[in-house]
């Protein structure tokens with residue numbers, strides 16, 4: 005499918021890319037926080053943990069009323085009749101009768117959890133296709149069929165429902181699942197998987213992305229993905245989103261190769277590729293402390309643009325190479341959450357401060373995970389002041405500063421998913437408890 009057949013807003017253009025077939029470039033200036041494009045899901049399915057807690061049609065989690073069960077299978081839940089009718093017409097009519105026997109079948113039960121999700125998504129996709137009056141004329145379906153297949157051919161899993169698709173058709177559908185489907189989240193908690201063909205067709209991956217996907221849930225409609233600009237994007241710039249968490253500093257390259265079939269050449273990967281061998285972090289507490297202090301100092305001095313954005317390793321202190329080992333970040337976040345949980349707030353704040361520095365180094369500006377972490381740091385500082393001395397100005401100021409930064413970062417991403425709760429609401433609640441900055 006050429007870019008002229010795709011229905012694109014005037015602000016976006018599909019161009020050729022040296023390794024990835026195509027890339028999506030901007031024809032305009034997007035300011036941070038602006039919506040680049042809004043795309044409906046072709047189909048979506050809920051994670052097992054969300055079944056019965058979210059509506060199977062619109063994927064919302066209603067706060068005010070219990071969900072109602074499908075009286076046919078008793079395994080699908082809906083907000084109301086409007087959601088149920090919408091889902092019945094677009095998908096469930098083809099699955100309702102067989103769903104329970106399918107889920108209980110030994111073939112389905114023998115699948116791993118992620119394979120079960122793919123099997124359900126493939127079933128939902130086939131059911132949706134079977135119910136479309138003219139699937140060949142449907143732009144979302146033709147966009148899906150134009151997607152690049154993944155690097156390895158995998159036998160499609162068993163499906164629910166007996167629609168007339170040939171083995172070759174099923175293989176062709178399934179070959180596009182691994183490298184094109186999305187995990188959907190509400191307030192950054194994953195609740196399901198979805199197919200958003202136009203998003204898959206447009207956006208390549210970068211570990212230093214200038215955009216990110218969030219999800220909008222509306223009663224009796226499919227979930228929508230909104231792609232949001234994380235920073236100012238200029239005309240002619242490629243728009244990229246992260247396919248996985250850029251903090252997976254070592255494992256990400258393997259996933260790109262095996263699941264997506266490419267080698268990432270972004271500035272972050274260029275930087276990591278140029279620093280040589282990355283040593284294990286030291287085990288000794290004093291050594292770790294000195295490295296953490298050096299990291300915090302380096303990030304304070306580096307200004308707005310990190311070495312992960314320039315891709316240049318000159319001037320990066322050899323002493324800090326070990327912070328680029330994935331285990332450094334894993335251990336730090338574990339220490340931060342465990343200590344916060346156990347009420348050891350001073351220990352948590354120390355780990356949290358180093359983690360903030362590391363996030364600022366490896367993530368692009370305004371990356372939502374930095375904001376989410378800063379909110380946790382602010383909560384920890386507040387809890388510490390409540391535990392020790394509620395009039396402690398230094399702790400109050402620490403909490404306020406972390407909260408102000410968290411708010412500015414998370415406002416760029418904006419709210420997503422369920423309309424109630426969420427980090428921006430938590431920021432407002434905590435802000436009401438704190439005194440103004442001194």
Ligand SMILES: C[S@@+](CC[C@H](N)C(=O)[O-])C[C@H]1O[C@@H](n2cnc3c(N)ncnc32)[C@H](O)[C@@H]1O
Nearest residue numbers: 023024025026152183204205207208209264266
């Ligand atoms: C979701 S599609 C992205 C759109 C794709 N470029 C196209 O023309 O349809 C994912 C596939 O695009 C390619 N791709 C995405 N990001 C890439 C990158 N940074 N470098 C090289 N190839 C990439 C890989 O083949 C990957 O499996």
